[in-house]
Amino acid sequence: METLKIGIVGAGFVANFHCKAITQVRNMEVAGVTALQGAEALSAFVKENGLGTGTVYPDVGAMAPHVDAIAIYVPNFARIETMEQIVEAVKQGAQLKGVICEKPLGRNVMEARRLVELADEANLRTAYFENQIFMKPIQAQLAQLAPQQATMGPLVLTRSAEEHAGPHEPWFWDPTRQGGGVLCDMGCHSIAVGWYALTPLGKPPMFLEPVSISADCALLKWGLPKWRQKLLDERGVDYTKTPAEDFTTGMVTYRNPETGQLVKAQFTDSWMFEKQGLRLFMDGMGPGYAFEVNTLASSLQIFIGDEAAEATADAETALEKSTASRGLLAVQHNEADLYGYTDENEDAARAFLAGRDAMLSWRYGLEITKLVMAGYMAAERKQTIDLTDPAIQTELETFVPLIQQGKGAEMLYGTPEPVH
Numbered sequence: 106m107e108t109l110k111i112g113i114v115g116a117g118f119v120a121n122f123h124c125k126a127i128t129q130v131r132n133m134e135v136a137g138v139t140a141l142q143g144a145e146a147l148s149a150f151v152k153e154n155g156l157g158t159g160t161v162y163p164d165v166g167a168m169a170p171h172v173d174a175i176a177i178y179v180p181n182f183a184r185i186e187t188m189e190q191i192v193e194a195v196k197q198g199a200q201l202k203g204v205i206c207e208k209p210l211g212r213n214v215m216e217a218r219r220l221v222e223l224a225d226e227a228n229l230r231t232a233y234f235e236n237q238i239f240m241k242p243i244q245a246q247l248a249q250l251a252p253q254q255a256t257m258g259p260l261v262l263t264r265s266a267e268e269h270a271g272p273h274e275p276w277f278w279d280p281t282r283q284g285g286g287v288l289c290d291m292g293c294h295s296i297a298v299g300w301y302a303l304t305p306l307g308k309p310p311m312f313l314e315p316v317s318i319s320a321d322c323a324l325l326k327w328g329l330p331k332w333r334q335k336l337l338d339e340r341g342v343d344y345t346k347t348p349a350e351d352f353t354t355g356m357v358t359y360r361n362p363e364t365g366q367l368v369k370a371q372f373t374d375s376w377m378f379e380k381q382g383l384r385l386f387m388d389g390m391g392p393g394y395a396f397e398v399n400t401l402a403s404s405l406q407i408f409i410g411d412e413a414a415e416a417t418a419d420a421e422t423a424l425e426k427s428t429a430s431r432g433l434l435a436v437q438h439n440e441a442d443l444y445g446y447t448d449e450n451e452d453a454a455r456a457f458l459a460g461r462d463a464m465l466s467w468r469y470g471l472e473i474t475k476l477v478m479a480g481y482m483a484a485e486r487k488q489t490i491d492l493t494d495p496a497i498q499t500e501l502e503t504f505v506p507l508i509q510q511g512k513g514a515e516m517l518y519g520t521p522e523p524v525h
């Protein structure tokens with residue numbers, strides 16, 4: 106089987122998750138790794154698991170001539186500089202077929218559009234990595250319910266949620282570096298999977314036209330004095346001055362351009378979820394049929410009593426963002442596959458080897474960024490945003506949310522500084 110040799114930029118949490126996924130992917134090799142930190146450890150994993158040479162390179166320019174495609178797994182604030190290095194490497198003669206980027210494509214529409222332009226400039230095929238669309242439960246419900254969709258009509262309502270107790274690295278908590286709070290970080294997932302699940306079978310991912318969006322952003326836990334202090338001590342961010350939302354919910358309305366039918370996707374995302382660990386929840390209602398996915402419902406449960414808990418090494422081996430190491434615990438034994446990382450890598454490799462964009466291109470990622478920005482606009486203005494209004498579309502091109510600017514205190518506390 107022909108394989109795509111990828112070079113990975115960034116060797117943190119998600120790069121490691123992808124390499125776990127690639128142990129289950131047959132058409133991809135990891136030929137290079139470059140990162141400010143963590144490249145050697147990731148390279149060792151790649152070699153131990155026979156995923157490719159996993160050669161560590163000092164920078165993108167040195168790696169590019171030895172790989173077929175580059176995967177951008179650096180933090181959100183380093184996207185554009187990384188992509189500029191890739192474009193420069195192509196100009197210097199690197200024969201790249203494509204480029205992969207993790208979510209979100211940009212912190213705002215200007216950044217996301219710049220990435221699309223850079224990929225065009227270097228004539229590279231693109232893959233926007235939105236893993237939840239590739240989740241086997243999402244794909245399986247579509248296949249299973251295809252006859253119902255054909256006879257009864259497509260889904261009319263989806264509800265999607267991604268929730269956990271908060272991200273692992275300090276930069277995620279800093280709205281100026283990450284792009285916002287949980288709406289930017291995880292709202293992009295829930296908006297994307299909701300849109301996708303509503304899309305009639307056989308239609309492309311951007312078939313349904315976004316009509317309007319309403320949203321609310323709140324700081325429910327991490328703005329309280331005790332938790333604010335914890336963030337300052339452990340993450341170095343001051344939520345008294347530059348807070349980000351730890352909860353968001355909203356509704357996007359879409360129109361079917363062929364039938365005129367309106368359908369709705371609700372999203373809910375939080376960094377203040379006080380349960381076992383990461384939970385992805387999706388459900389969908391069609392006329393007379395439905396589906397539901399809950400990743401905390403595992404076929405494997407374990408029990409660890411108080412005394413035995415002393416021996417627990419790492420709770421996160423059971424479940425991403427796990428918050429407990431004793432009692433009755435859910436274990437997901439193949440999270441890389443469950444969350445869709447396996448299938449999105451396979452899709453990107455197949456597409457680039459065939460000389461085309463992946464199922465989700467960067468142009469699609471740009472539309473998701475735009476919906477996320479429109480969500481912030483709706484929350485700031487306390488208005489439903491009309492996405493069919495050309496004036497709004499023009500405004501979204503340069504819109505930078507107050508929270509992303511580090512000016513979210515008044516919006517989230519209702520006063521310039523918290524009163525408690």
Ligand SMILES: NC(=O)c1ccc[n+]([C@@H]2O[C@H](COP(=O)([O-])OP(=O)(O)OC[C@H]3O[C@@H](n4cnc5c(N)ncnc54)[C@H](O)[C@@H]3O)[C@@H](O)[C@H]2O)c1
Nearest residue numbers: 115116117118119140141142143178179181183207208274
């Ligand atoms: N699909 C998902 O569910 C999911 C999950 C986690 C993260 N992500 C996304 O993946 C990206 C990376 O997140 P992460 O959790 O792995 O972050 P991380 O902080 O754990 O790792 C970032 C890595 O990039 C390196 N790095 C930072 N700046 C760099 C630069 N300028 N050049 C080269 N390397 C650089 C760091 O040294 C580190 O190796 C983010 O955009 C995030 O939104 C997606």
